[in-house]
Amino acid sequence: MEFDTIAAISTPLGEGAIAIVRLSGSNAISIANQIFHSPNGKNLFNQASHTIHYGHLVDSETDEIVEEVMLSLMKGPKTFTREDVVEINCHGGIVSVNRVLKLVLINGARLAEPGEFTKRAFLNGRIDLSQAEAVMDLIRAKTDKAMNVALGQMDGRLSRLIKTLRQALLETIAQVEVNIDYPEYDDVEEMTIPLMIKNGMWVKEEIEKLLVTSSQGKILREGLSTAIIGRPNVGKSSLLNSLIQENKAIVTDIAGTTRDIIEEYVNVRGVPLKLVDTAGIRETEDIVERIGVEKSRQVLKEADLILLVLNNAEKLTIEDRRLFEAIEGMDVIIIINKTDLPTQIELEEIKQLAGEKRIVTTSLLQEEGIDELEEAIASLFFEGTIESSDITYVSNARHISLLHLAKETITDAIEAAQTDVPVDMIQIDVTRTWEILGEIVGDTVEESLLDQLFSQFCLGK
Numbered sequence: 121m122e123f124d125t126i127a128a129i130s131t132p133l134g135e136g137a138i139a140i141v142r143l144s145g146s147n148a149i150s151i152a153n154q155i156f157h158s159p160n161g162k163n164l165f166n167q168a169s170h171t172i173h174y175g176h177l178v179d180s181e182t183d184e185i186v187e188e189v190m191l192s193l194m195k196g197p198k199t200f201t202r203e204d205v206v207e208i209n210c211h212g213g214i215v216s217v218n219r220v221l222k223l224v225l226i227n228g229a230r231l232a233e234p235g236e237f238t239k240r241a242f243l244n245g246r247i248d249l250s251q252a253e254a255v256m257d258l259i260r261a262k263t264d265k266a267m268n269v270a271l272g273q274m275d276g277r278l279s280r281l282i283k284t285l286r287q288a289l290l291e292t293i294a295q296v297e298v299n300i301d302y303p304e305y306d307d308v309e310e311m312t313i314p315l316m317i318k319n320g321m322w323v324k325e326e327i328e329k330l331l332v333t334s335s336q337g338k339i340l341r342e343g344l345s346t347a348i349i350g351r352p353n354v355g356k357s358s359l360l361n362s363l364i365q366e367n368k369a370i371v372t373d374i375a376g377t378t379r380d381i382i383e384e385y386v387n388v389r390g391v392p393l394k395l396v397d398t399a400g401i402r403e404t405e406d407i408v409e410r411i412g413v414e415k416s417r418q419v420l421k422e423a424d425l426i427l428l429v430l431n432n433a434e435k436l437t438i439e440d441r442r443l444f445e446a447i448e449g450m451d452v453i454i455i456i457n458k459t460d461l462p463t464q465i466e467l468e469e470i471k472q473l474a475g476e477k478r479i480v481t482t483s484l485l486q487e488e489g490i491d492e493l494e495e496a497i498a499s500l501f502f503e504g505t506i507e508s509s510d511i512t513y514v515s516n517a518r519h520i521s522l523l524h525l526a527k528e529t530i531t532d533a534i535e536a537a538q539t540d541v542p543v544d545m546i547q548i549d550v551t552r553t554w555e556i557l558g559e560i561v562g563d564t565v566e567e568s569l570l571d572q573l574f575s576q577f578c579l580g581k
């Protein structure tokens with residue numbers, strides 16, 4: 121395919137010592153050559169692919185030196201977009217990087233739309249749709265593990281599995297065609313139905329396995345929404361601080377000072393937590409605090425994991441007991457904090473209230489028990505067994521809904537095959553499943569869907 125040459129700043133604006141302006145398209149090298157001057161007068165067209173060159177960018181109208189740059193030359197098809205790509209490494213400041221961008225635009229490049237580089241990689245057959253989406257996830261990935269999921273998807277783990285499933289479906293479709301073409305061979309029909317059931321069941325099982333990972337995939341991507349709750353002054357903010365190991369939440373000696381909800385992402389043994397520190401769930405007359413309390417209830421409803429903090433140095437109160445009621449049936453870890461102080465709390469009663477829930481004791485002041493808590497969080501999430509690296513996770517909402525749909529249609533096909541429905545009727549559902557799975561990797565998607573997807577990308581990607 122032939123496209124015009126696009127350009128964009130492909131590094132975050134305003135950050136870092138170096139910024140990159142990326143050019144892609146058939147004129148990428150000629151545009152760069154027009155404005156690039158190397159000390160020994162190199163012509164970029166005569167340079168090998170995948171080489172880096174030092175020099176200056178010169179405004180051809182004014183002969184003025186615009187920037188000192190390192191220029192990476194990458195000739196297609198061995199590039200991200202499969203087109204000729206030139207990356208101009210310049211100084212990171214917003215002024216200088218904008219000057220470079222402007223210069224390439226004046227010299228014939230067009231400003232890329234959001235996600236257009238990735239879209240080209242897709243359109244030029246370099247990556248499939250699920251890989252393109254992975255690029256987007258990668259940009260947004262908040263934790264190492266989320267990054268690994270995205271990387272796994274990008275290198276095509278999900279695509280390969282989907283392709284294998286589609287292959288199995290295609291095999292049965294082909295078999296049916298034979299069946300229709302040669303109706304006189306009875307044994308063909310006899311073979312077709314069992315093959316349909318066998319392959320259909322296998323496809324269904326694999327889809328189900330993928331769907332099981334989807335909730336974890338979502339958590340890995342968006343973070344396990346974790347609420348820290350407890351009465352005022354038990355040590356919620358201290359816990360938040362211990363976990364984020366920096367002091368963003370305000371810790372004070374005055375009860376009820378966490379006025380608002382603070383959100384923070386942390387990575388606990390590979391489990392991404394989106395931590396929220398709440399003002400404590402309790403009845404209160406203080407108007408400012410009440411906002412916090414109402415928000416707390418909301419947070420509680422939406423949380424995947426609750427860390428309930430109790431104070432070892434005080435007897436259980438009615439508020440503590442009410443909190444236990446509020447978290448019935450949720451994933452909870454109970455933290456008895458301030459173990460450096462004399463014990464007042466009734467351990468036996470807590471054990472009763474806790475039931476199956478895990479209890480961890482800490483002294484956040486003396487930095488004790490945090491390891492044990494982190495271990496409890498990790499084992500709750502991974503159940504101590506799951507190794508994320510060898511699982512194909514699905515975390516993308518579009519993939520998940522397509523997988524649900526595919527599961528429905530293949531289930532219909534299997535059920536039909538198990539009764540006396542004619543083979544060519546069953547074929548419709550099998551073909552439909554094959555199409556739906558194709559949408560995940562982008563084999564059967566419409567143009568409008570593509571535009572919508574790629575417009576979600578950051579500019580320059």
Ligand code: GDP
Nearest residue numbers: 352353354355356357358372373458483484485
């Ligand atoms: P929050 O209101 O639940 O957020 O409680 P804070 O984290 O603000 O802590 C209230 C007070 O308890 C602060 O003075 C903390 O320094 C103190 N504190 C927190 N953890 C411990 C602990 O393990 N031992 C002792 N002795 N004090 C603690």
Ligand code: ZN
Nearest residue numbers: 356357377378
């Ligand atoms: Zn607090």
